[in-house]
Amino acid sequence: MNRTIITVVGKDTVGIIAKVCTYLADNKINILDISQTIVQEYFNMMMIVDTNRMEKHFGEMADELHRLGEEIGVDIKCQREEIFDKMHRI
Secondary structure, three states: OOEEEEEEEEEOOOOHHHHHHHHHHHOOOEEEEEEEEEEOOEEEEEEEEEOOOOOOOHHHHHHHHHHHHHHHOEEEEEEEHHHHHHHOOO
């Protein structure tokens, strides 16, 4: 399984989850786990997704999600699970 960690952070607005999830569904990316919180007016979401069926390269997906984030006013970052794990092991 190719697992990726996606984080979404920014000011809360209507439709953030819908737009991110629509992109994932359109690209055959399955959500395995999701957590989201809103602290005052700030939105924070972390997702673990399975990219096995995705037809794009990882970099293309990460770039497209970053651009989507810019369009909706949030910061979207993607990391492969193995890199995320190694970074947070320290």
